[in-house]
Amino acid sequence: MNDNSYPYLACGVRLFWDEIRQQHFLLFPEGAVKLNKTAWAILKLCDRHHTTEEIIAELSAQFASPNVEADVRQLIDRISQRGFLNE
Secondary structure (H helix, E strand, O other): OOOOOOOEEOOOOEEEEEOOOOEEEEEEOOEEEEEOHHHHHHHOOOEOOOOHHHHHHHHHHHOOOOOHHHHHHHHHHHHHHOOOEEO
């Protein structure tokens, strides 16, 4: 992952809010992954308009956690490895 890359969801992958369950999901062909609040915040910024560095900066300003950078990098790497995110 490059700090200047613009990550975005792969074709057929989308974010979804389930009103009944009151839960965020990452939907992909033939499956879904339940997302926590942090994962949702990261992935909604993976929109081809934010670089990885900008995502880290924006979430660092939003959340008072020393692990924001590590969390962002780890999630982007994991989701990319599964083929759900492109750079």
